[in-house]
Amino acid sequence: MTAPPASPRPLLSGASRRWIRVLPWGVAFVLCVALLPTTIQVLSVEYGMNGGLASALAVAQAAPLLLAVVRPLHAWYVIFAADVAGALALLAVDFDERHLWPFPPMEIVGYVGLCLALGLREPRRTLLRVWLATAGANIGLGFVAPHGTSAGDALLTILSGVTLVLCGALRERYEAQRRLAEQETISEAERGRRTLLEERARIAREMHDVVAHHMSVITVQADTAAYRHQGLPPDEQAEFTSIAATARESLGEMRRLLGVLRNEEAHGELAPQPGLTRIGQLAEATARAGVPVEFTAWDADSGADVDAAVPEAVSLSAYRIAQEALANVVRHAPGAPTRVSLSVSVSSDAEADAPRLTVLVVNGPPPRPPAAPLEVGGTGHGLVGMRERVRLVGGVLDAGPLPDGGFRVAAQLPLDSQR
Template sequence: MFGRVRAWGSRHRNLIDGLAIAPLVILCAMAIPAYVESPPPGGRPPGVWGYVLLSAALVIPLAWRRARPVQMFAVVALVCFCQWLLGIQPVPANIAVLVAMYGVAARCALRWAVAAGAVVELGLILALIRWDVAVEPLAIFSGTFFVLSPWIAGIYANTRRRYLESLEERAERAERERDQQALIATAAERARIARELHDVVAHNVSVMIVQADGAGYAMSSDPEQARQALGTISRTGREALAEMRRLVGMLRQDGQAEEYAPQPGVAQLDDLVTQVRRSGMAVEFTVGGTPIDLPEGEQLVIYRVVQEALTNTLKHGGPGAVARVDMTYRGREVLLQVTDDGRGAAAPPGIGGHGLIGMRERVAMYDGSVRAAPIPGGGFQVSVRLPVSRAA
């Protein structure tokens, strides 16, 4: 709610500035009858219209205290000085000089704040002398305290505002750097995969296609040549498989031996959920709709998304977190939703992880969409929409 009020105030700065000086205007208006009937002793009374004009000259410049604080203070101080030269009695609107000083202290550099405070302090001493007030240390001390209070408040507001601005700037810079790191990681991953796939697959598959075409033509006329072509296809396929295994081995970081097993799919989700439950986290798994046969690639995507989401819950959900996996077959698409009631936005950010990036890249290969964000009130949710390919 505070954020909405602040945003509204940013859009209507002029209105806020006008409302801020409204109490001073009301005070000046209410003081007119009492001021006319019994003006304060000393000095020359300005009269009704003089009172109104003097009050307007002091109050109206305050509307620009945010846009032009130094110029506004100069105008108000000049009006007060002219009032002192003409010997006109003080009016309630003279409080505007303190408001103007506060505006300079809250909006400008320290040197301008010090200059404004010195001018007001000098004006206080001149006023004490002008109105035949005994210039005693107690009077000067009390008047100085009356001047320093808004001046110190303005300095504090200025410091606080600059601190908040620096925090916002650091947050924006960190967000930009995070987005840049994500883009760099995505581009590097794509470039590396493209290079490896081209080097490993393109040549061998091209040879296999040529040999398969030749075997098809020579099948009836020259069986021996056809057998040689099939042997070349078999040998080239084994070489391609060995190169792909080498690529997978390069991607591994734990140094463990490779296991050449079929890629997991939808059928292995129950085993995955059971494995997570054994680790101590409660998981609910439901399947809705009419199941259909999905291509192995899309099944692998679904499995990896669930695996990554549950892994993130284990890492960041906190103790006692409960996860729920909902998989729904709906027409020509599969909807997947992994929700937990963990710490959500309060969880500390991971360092160097690209799990969500890899998740989006996998789903994007099949023209799907991913939404991963904290849930209001606590928890985290990963929602995936995966269109069913024509091969299904």
């Protein structure tokens, strides 16, 4: 079964302001109320037409203006036929030569109002057909003009053509702007999606080094087990050999996977991945660039400094989060006092004895004048990269502006190896 066609929407129904949405109905109502009695009066009194016929023509020429708000082309069929019928009916009436014919003034006003609705709704081809029909009727009636032709006989053709052209151009301009806005919205969404995918691929390339290191250790331990432990039974030696072969095969598969993720813009991926021990150096480099940075690292349980005995994935994520946060300080708040802290504690709202690493970067408002920036380009994709790295290790990220004009980035990364 096919869905029923959607009902046409009124003119300007998509406008943001209510008075604009109501405007077409108001204009149509005013024209209908004003033209209905005026047409009856002019046709019956000025032109001498029969009162009943004048009333019928007035209703057919004015009432469809209300329909024009929703279906202007349907209203045009009725009004155009009524206008032509009224012109033919006036041929049987002996009216003064000074009166306009074939279309009296009130019919011209109503027809121009109808052309406004047509221009704002119908496509260019339909508007051309409407104008050609109007001009053709005007020219055809001119051959039977009771008092000869005059310049005023073409008034309806001229005014309707101008109205259709102006309103059609206005509608096409609005449609072009709407499509441009939609395209910009789609492009922005695509840019965000591409940024997310690029950051995920970048994180995956970095995580490859971490996993490859562990697989290499497994391979070496399995290969050397027979030399480190004398007297291993043949079955156990065969099992270690199988483990080493499986680990080497896994490394090969990971290299092929990395080849898919690698791109031309990826540089420096053969270097060792940084970790917690490099965050202090990062803070010192930022301080040398003119940003006062205070760095602290401590363990809440032991009271000692945070050491590097954390999972490599967490250590790498912590470094990248601090790096991106400090880069944002340099770019957006140069010279602002900044505090970087690392702390290890036991989570109170998670499983019992679940340790977590907290990375906190807080900066105040920038001073005046600003200092020179440390970096021109970013190291990642800002908050998108931070959220992806935190999500990778099952942590939580809280980032946002502070009331005093500064900014705060806080990441809690679980140290549980099962996560």
